[in-house]
Amino acid sequence: MLLNTISLFVVTNTTLSGSQNLVPVVNRLDTVVISVSAVIIGILWIPIAISFFSSDENRRYEAKPRLKNAIIGTLIYVLALSGVLYAVFN
Secondary structure (H helix, E strand, C coil): CHHHHHHHHHHHHHHHHHHHHHHHHHHHHHHHHHHHHHHHHHHHHHHHHHHHCCCCHHHHHHHHHHHHHHHHHHHHHHHHHHHHHHHHHC
16 A cells, blocks of 8 residues: 555656656747747748839739738648647647
């Protein structure tokens, strides 16, 4: 009886301390993934912004459908990434 209680105590404390050490790593990984995603989205938006704010009327006209597609693509990317992060880390 005493041996079972001691082994249960050791297993419980080992599990808790192991998960407590994992929490900062998971939080850091979450931050890195979100930061890299923000940089990727920012880089992909640069050509669209340059075309949209151009003084050439043809480039501005061509940029409008690209702007719509970029908004939809960004929304899909953010939703997919948040779903994956939620599934992995929770």
